[in-house]
């Protein structure tokens with residue numbers, strides 16, 4: 083999303099001929115600067131990020147410092163439809179100076195979130211000059227839904243810059259509201275001419291930086307605040323040498339803002355109930371919903387119910403007395419909204435026995451106007467608190483839906499905000515290769531969706547309960563509210579030999595979303611669906627990577643499965659509620675000329691069963707520390723070694739004691755492995771950045787708590803799988819990435835707390851009888867722990883050797899298995 087645009091672009095631009103234009107739309111002439119509103123009546127500000135800023139006679143004068151930015155927000159402009167096609171402003175900066183301009187656009191004016199597109203303006207003259215940046219300079223931006231502009235990355239912090247006459251303009255200079263003569267823009271372009279030789283190389287650099295970060299930047303992380311756009315600009319700058327001075331604006335002097343919550347993970351907030359401190363945060367069901375990522379990333383939307391509800395976040399007894407002047411956060415709320423802010427302190431750091439003081443939003447001087455702004459909670463307004471021992475912030479009485487941005491303690495008495503660190507989620511390779519032809523391969527029509535029960539081969543097709551399948555005139559529309567559901571279309575009732583299609587392509591004709599996974603499923607060795615596991619495994623491809631203009635072509639060779647035992651295809655892991663309509667699933671010998679194919683992503687292996695002959699593994703997911711001693715005692719007495727999959731965030735919360743528990747388990751010879759940082763459905767996450775955050779934070783937590791421990795074994799929370807979560811796991815832990823599912827489920831989640839907990843035994847026996855040899859259970863419930871010894875004894879009675887997962891996977895890095903130890 084970052085392109086470099088030299089001022090020279092203006093010249094090429096003005097030679098083109100355009101249709102009539104309705105005339106410029108003025109964004110800001112700085113006549114209303116004193117109210118921080120612009121000509122379109124909305125918020126404009128530098129959020130105190132500049133050393134100095136003021137406006138006189140319609141000109142904004144400012145002196146930036148590191149991390150400074152300035153922005154204009156405005157009601158969404160359908161600019162292109164009015165023939166407006168460029169952003170124009172008058173700028174005076176240092177000779178040969180540069181600045182980054184960010185254009186914020188949405189998919190449409192009714193969309194909730196926006197994306198950011200950047201252009202760097204270089205080769206400034208040192209004089210006042212009119213700069214015209216066509217929307218096309220912001221590659222990918224939608225000129226029909228323009229909502230904001232940000233200037234950042236100022237090349238000099240020592241001179242005073244000037245900005246004026248900001249407008250959206252027609253494609254000819256005649257439409258310019260600028261007082262600067264057209265000549266000055268020509269002058270600017272010619273003075274930038276020497277730089278134009280750099281254009282190609284910097285464009286190349288920007289393309290490669292896009293390749294490296296596009297999905298992280300484009301999908302959700304981008305659609306966020308001004309502040310994070312500044313830090314994103316800085317992430318871009320690291321990939322580009324020409325962008326010198328954009329930097330994250332944290333840590334100035336000896337004080338750095340202290341983050342309370344950056345709303346980075348839904349599951350951290352509403353599954354683990356942790357904030358960024360790994361301290362408790364919750365609305366205790368007093369509000370209707372808390373939705374992370376809404377309206378944009380690093381935001382939480384709070385929808386109240388009843389009397390307005392409340393929402394609190396606890397701190398590690400923060401001493402603000404010498405450092406922090408208050409708490410700031412961005413809030414977006416409609417005009418007239420109200421809420422209250424309570425702060426708690428406790429002389430003995432006990433958040434429950436705390437002193438509280440509450441002020442309404444009106445008392446804090448807050449007014450809302452439907453746009454997102456930075457608000458502060460100065461501790462000076464809370465005189466009764468012990469500022470050396472702050473324990474909790476609590477918001478209550480929400481009159482309406484509001485959204486919060488990152489919330490932090492700010493340094494001193496100058497209100498500043500938390501700048502979200504740049505995320506580089508990387509991306510799948512976007513390069514493509516010409517698809518190799520395979521004239522000898524045969525074609526196969528799998529599914530034409532003629533009816534609900536069988537496909538074109540006469541085999542079964544159907545979906546998991548919960549998915550909506552609508553057949554209509556040879557088309558199937560799939561809507562999936564959950565990333566857990568799959569649609570299957572089988573190529574055989576048993577094993578099918580697909581070796582003849584190895585060089586062919588899977589072709590899916592579709593319209594609608596491509597945010598799903600395509601999987602090729604493999605039968606078990608006996609081709610017997612009564613034997614576990616069934617399917618034995620599958621490989622997954624991200625439909626989006628292979629889709630273009632209504633067609634998905636995936637080389638069959640991109641599915642790493644045993645082609646002699648194919649069962650069929652599954653469409654699964656929908657990470658959208660938008661639907662896809664399919665008209666055909668078939669295998670074809672070649673792709674249309676010019677259709678390029680991305681390289682295969684490494685997707686690790688998905689296992690449901692042990693590989694080592696005659697082996698059996700207990701793989702135990704997180705539990706309650708209080709049961710840990712019982713579990714350890716039982717497995718010690720039964721003389722077996724097991725694998726524990728553990729969620730990362732609670733390891734960092736000393737209150738859980740889990741790190742100590744797992745240290746003890748490791749020293750007893752048990753294996754410890756990954757289970758994500760906050761336990762989300764991994765494939766449901768919106769983008770690579772969110773998926774990577776879960777893996778990387780988990781890996782960091784394991785390393786830091788367990789003496790550098792690394793492992794490629796991962797158990798997917800809720801057994802949720804898909805192409806993206808696999809590819810990103812392989813990126814995070816390497817090619818040995820092992821997605822460890824199960825073939826024996828004691829169904830503790832279903833039975834443990836019912837009047838028939840013994841059904842856990844029944845389930846265990848049933849799966850073992852089917853040949854299952856890889857267990858899932860949790861030590862969350864007394865009844866499960868109580869049956870553990872019996873589970874182990876039933877497994878032993880099969881004659882199999884009980885061992886850790888890495889041992890039963892024949893991992894050469896695993897410690898040797900020694901029976902009876």
Ligand SMILES: *[C@@H]1O[C@H](CO)[C@@H](O)[C@H](O)[C@H]1NC(C)=O
Nearest residue numbers: 707710711739742743744746
């Ligand atoms: C924490 O776990 C360790 C290791 O299992 C155990 O010895 C200790 O008693 C636990 N501490 C608490 C407070 O439960």
Ligand SMILES: *[C@@H]1O[C@H](CO)[C@@H](O)[C@H](O)[C@H]1NC(C)=O
Nearest residue numbers: 688798801802803821823824
């Ligand atoms: C794990 O296995 C369960 C039970 O067979 C299944 O429902 C789930 O989809 C599987 N998940 C993965 C990641 O394969």
